[in-house]
Amino acid sequence: MGKTNIEKRKVKSGDIASHVLIAGKNTAPPLVLLHGAGPGVNAAANWEAIMPDLAEKFYVVAPDLSGFGKTDIPTPQPWHIMGWIGERVKQVLGMMDELGIEKAFLVGNSMGGALALQLLCEAPNRFVDSVLMGSIGAPFTRTPELANLLSFYADPRKARYRQMMHSFAYDADKFTGMESIVEKRYKIATDPAVRENHEKMFGSMQGGMESLIMAPSILKKIPHKLLIFHGRQDRIVPLETSLYLIEHLKNAELLVLDKCGHWAQLERWDLMRPMMERHFGATL
Numbered sequence: 001m002g003k004t005n006i007e008k009r010k011v012k013s014g015d016i017a018s019h020v021l022i023a024g025k026n027t028a029p030p031l032v033l034l035h036g037a038g039p040g041v042n043a044a045a046n047w048e049a050i051m052p053d054l055a056e057k058f059y060v061v062a063p064d065l066s067g068f069g070k071t072d073i074p075t076p077q078p079w080h081i082m083g084w085i086g087e088r089v090k091q092v093l094g095m096m097d098e099l100g101i102e103k104a105f106l107v108g109n110s111m112g113g114a115l116a117l118q119l120l121c122e123a124p125n126r127f128v129d130s131v132l133m134g135s136i137g138a139p140f141t142r143t144p145e146l147a148n149l150l151s152f153y154a155d156p157r158k159a160r161y162r163q164m165m166h167s168f169a170y171d172a173d174k175f176t177g178m179e180s181i182v183e184k185r186y187k188i189a190t191d192p193a194v195r196e197n198h199e200k201m202f203g204s205m206q207g208g209m210e211s212l213i214m215a216p217s218i219l220k221k222i223p224h225k226l227l228i229f230h231g232r233q234d235r236i237v238p239l240e241t242s243l244y245l246i247e248h249l250k251n252a253e254l255l256v257l258d259k260c261g262h263w264a265q266l267e268r269w270d271l272m273r274p275m276m277e278r279h280f281g282a283t284l
Contacts, residue, residue, distance in 0.1 A: 004052040010070075013063070014094030019070035021047065021062040024055030029280075030101045031058035032092065035065060036110030036134075037205070039152045039161070039198055040185030042069030046109055050265050053273060058280075061099065065112070066091050067201050077200060081208035084201065088115050093123055105280050106130040110237055110262065113137055114212045120222050121214075129225040131276055133264050134237045137214045138244035145235040150206055152189070153199045161186045170233045170261040219248040226252040227279040229272055231260030253279075 007022045021043050031054060035046035043062040054060045064071040066087045078084045092115070096104060106127045108116025113135025120127055145167040152164060162182050166172035188194055226249055230242040239256065246254040255275060257268045264272060 004055040006048065006051055011063070011095050012098045013071075013092070014090045016066060016072035016074055016091060016094075018066075018072070018091055018095050019043075019064040020095065021051065022060065023051045024057075024059045026059050028055075028057060028059040030096075030099075030104035031060050031280075032096070032101075032104045032106050033060065033062040034088075034092070034106070034108040034112030034115050035062070035068070036112050037068070037202075038149055038185075039156075039164075039202070040187075040189035040194075042188070044069075045181075045185060046112075046265070050269055050273075053269075057277065058105065059101075061095070061101070061104075063091065063095055065115070067197060073197055077197070079200075079204060080211070081205050082211045084204070085115060085118055085212070089118055089122060092119060093126065096126065102126070103128055107133070107276075108135060109133040109265065111136060114214075117214050117219075117222070120224055121218060124223060127224060129227070129280055131279065132226060132228045132242070132245070133272075134230055134234050134242075134262050135228065135245065136209070136237055136241055137212055138241040139210075139213055140238050140241045140244075142209070143235055143238060146237070149236065150202055153195065153202060156190055156195070158182075158186055161189065167235050168262045170231065170259050170267055175267070214245075214248075216248040219245065220250050222249060222251075224251065225279070227275065228252055228254045229264050229268075229275075230254065230256055231262060231264050231267070232256050232258050233260060234262045236262040 004023050010017045011020045033047045035043050042064045047062045074087045106116050113132040114137035117137045165182050169175040228242050230239050260268045
C-alpha cells in the first residue's frame, strides 16, 4: 500500500454534516467510495487500507454514510430501510456539491452497492463508470451469517461479534489483523450512542431487505459501465446477487474472486486494483 495521508473532515451534505475521509489531489478524477452496513462499520473500516493506492490516480472521497461513524443522524430518524437509502442519496449528492464534484467514479460495497445503484438511477449525470463489490440490490437467500449480523444486538457479546467478523473472511485464521478488526469494531458497535441508533436501524433492516431489490426494468436503464466483483466464498451476500445483476444490467462485467469472502478489497486487492484501474482508465 502507498503512504498517502488521509484527511478527516466534516463536510456539509444537504441537511446534515458528513464525516469524510479524503485522499489524493483535488485536481485528479474524483472517486466516491460507499461502505457497507454492519455493527461497528464506517468508511475507515472498509476503505482506509486501500485509499493510499487509489489516491495515486484519483481524488478519493469516502463518507461515513448516514447512520454510521461520525456522520450526523437525520431528524427524524428513518423507520424503514428505504428511508435510510433516501437519506444517503441526499447525503452523497449534497457532499459532492459541497466539495465541488460535478461528476465522479463510484464504488459501492455490499449495502453501499445498493446505494450506488440507486444513485446511478436517480442522478445518472453525476457519475461515470462504477464498481460494485459483493453488492445487494438483488434477490438472494438470506444466509445464517447475514441473519447473525442483523440480530447482533439481541446478544451483543464480544464472542458472538468475533464469530460474525470471522464469517466475513474466506479464512479468518489466516486473515492478517483479524483480532485488531474485532477489537476496533466491537468498541464502536457497543458504544452506547452508536448502539441506540444501530438497534433501531438494524431493526428496520430485518423485514425490509426485499425493498432494496432493483427491478430488471430499472436495472436495464442504467447506462453506465459497471465492473462487479464478488467473492466466490462470500457467506454474507452470496454470489447469486451478482449473477442477477449481471443478467439485467446492459453494460456490466462480473469477476468472481476465488478464495475470497465478503471483504474482497482486503482479501484480493492484488487482483482488484489493476482491474479497477483498467476499468476506470478507459474514461480518464
